[in-house]
Amino acid sequence: MDYLVHQRRLLPHIAKSYALGFAQNELISAMHRIQSMPATEVDPQEQRELEGRAAGLKVVNTWHAARAIQESREACGGAGYMAENRLTSLRADVDVFTTFEGDNHVLTQLVAKELLTAYADEVRGMSPVEWMRFAADTISDVVKKRTAAQQIIQTILDTRQDNEEDGSLFNRGTQLTMFEDREQYLLSTAARRLQAATKREDNPFDAFNFVQDHVLHAARAHIDRVVLEAFVAAIDDCTDEATCDLLSDLCDLFALTVIDEDKAWFMEHRHLSVERSKAVLRGINERCRTLRPHVMTLVEGLGVPEYLLGSAMLDREGAAGS
Numbered sequence: 001m002d003y004l005v006h007q008r009r010l011l012p013h014i015a016k017s018y019a020l021g022f023a024q025n026e027l028i029s030a031m032h033r034i035q036s037m038p039a040t041e042v043d044p045q046e047q048r049e050l051e052g053r054a055a056g057l058k059v060v061n062t063w064h065a066a067r068a069i070q071e072s073r074e075a076c077g078g079a080g081y082m083a084e085n086r087l088t089s090l091r092a093d094v095d096v097f098t099t100f101e102g103d104n105h106v107l108t109q110l111v112a113k114e115l116l117t118a119y120a121d122e123v124r125g126m127s128p129v130e131w132m133r134f135a136a137d138t139i140s141d142v143v144k145k146r147t148a149a150q151q152i153i154q155t156i157l158d159t160r161q162d163n164e165e166d167g168s169l170f171n172r173g174t175q176l177t178m179f180e181d182r183e184q185y186l187l188s189t190a191a192r193r194l195q196a197a198t199k200r201e202d203n204p205f206d207a208f209n210f211v212q213d214h215v216l217h218a219a220r221a222h223i224d225r226v227v228l229e230a231f232v233a234a235i236d237d238c239t240d241e242a243t244c245d246l247l248s249d250l251c252d253l254f255a256l257t258v259i260d261e262d263k264a265w266f267m268e269h270r271h272l273s274v275e276r277s278k279a280v281l282r283g284i285n286e287r288c289r290t291l292r293p294h295v296m297t298l299v300e301g302l303g304v305p306e307y308l309l310g311s312a313m314l315d316r317e318g319a320a321g322s
Contacts, residue, residue: 001295007288009075013068014298015254018247020061021302023230027057052114055107056223062097063104069094076313084312105216112219116191169276169283172232175255178271179225182262185269186218217265224258246294253287256280 001007030050034042073080073087080087098104168174190211197207208215231251238244259266260280266272272280291298 001292004285004288006075007292008284009071011288011291011295012253012257012284013064013071014295014302015250015257016064017068017302018250018298019227019231019254020057020064022234023057023227024061026230026233027053048114052111053226055102056111056219056226058097058101059104059107059111060223060227062094062100065094066091066098079313082312086308086311108216108219109212111222112190112215115187115218115222116194116215169256169259169279170252172251175252175259176228176232178259178266179221179228179255181271182265182269183218183221183225186214186221190214190218221262228255228258246291246297249287249290250298253284253291256283256287260284 001010027050031054034047034050069087069091073091076085076087079085083089102110193211193214194207197210198204201207201210228251231247231254235244235247235251238247259272263272263277263280267274267277
């Protein structure tokens with residue numbers, strides 16, 4: 001882990017594991033609250049939103065697990081392919097979940113459908129001017145439905161004094177705004193393209209198929225925003241100062257990694273200049289170096305049961321270290 005290349009390969013996976021864990025905890029809490037309510041008091045829209053969020057988190061959790069195990073297996077060299085080290089069996093066990101209970105791409109479309117149907121009835125027959133007015137008033141409300149710590153997140157956004165291009169990439173308000181703006185733009189333009197395609201195409205399938213890639217991108221952006229907000233909420237709930245600082249660095253790494261993975265979109269839509277995009281890479285490297293001394297603490301913090309750590313190569317390294 002002293003090598004930067006290994007830090008870049010593995011630490012973002014640890015950061016995302018924490019982010020998804022916080023988002024999953026929030027989902028379970030919301031589910032418990034709704035299921036504890038009398039059936040007559042349950043808001044059908046809130047129930048659908050919860051189902052969409054569950055589908056979205058299933059997608060990112062299963063893809064993340066498969067990729068993280070694959071990267072870990074490769075990072076261990078030849079030992080990673082030996083059955084006694086258990087990574088191969090873990091990879092085989094996890095792989096099925098990317099299609100179990102629904103193919104991940106299909107579930108991503110379900111997320112997008114829920115977002116789009118929030119205002120689908122109103123957009124039919126609108127002129128371009130009417131659409132833009134509607135989008136300005138309505139789509140932002142769809143995006144801004146906070147899933148965690150609404151007050152703290154809104155406060156962070158309201159007190160932010162800079163913009164995406166000038167603000168620090170380590171600024172939480174800058175990160176939240178970049179995630180939110182991307183989701184809002186993708187969602188609004190997907191809906192507008194779908195509206196135009198519906199008027200142009202006789203077959204509804206052809207209309208949807210025309211914008212399918214755009215719709216999937218919008219759904220992924222929504223999931224990313226939900227996960228980042230859950231991470232921010234978890235940091236706000238933490239009472240130990242040292243743990244907060246560590247989680248904050250980990251959150252930076254998660255946010256910057258997501259921005260880096262979709263860097264082309266941010267640059268195409270003028271959210272990042274060329275120089276700014278280079279700063280994203282420098283920021284990732286900086287956070288990797290900052291987190292390196294805390295790797296063992298972070299791994300132990302995930303609470304992996306001891307019986308799952310019974311790898312032969314770990315035993316050998318432990319014996320050699322002693």
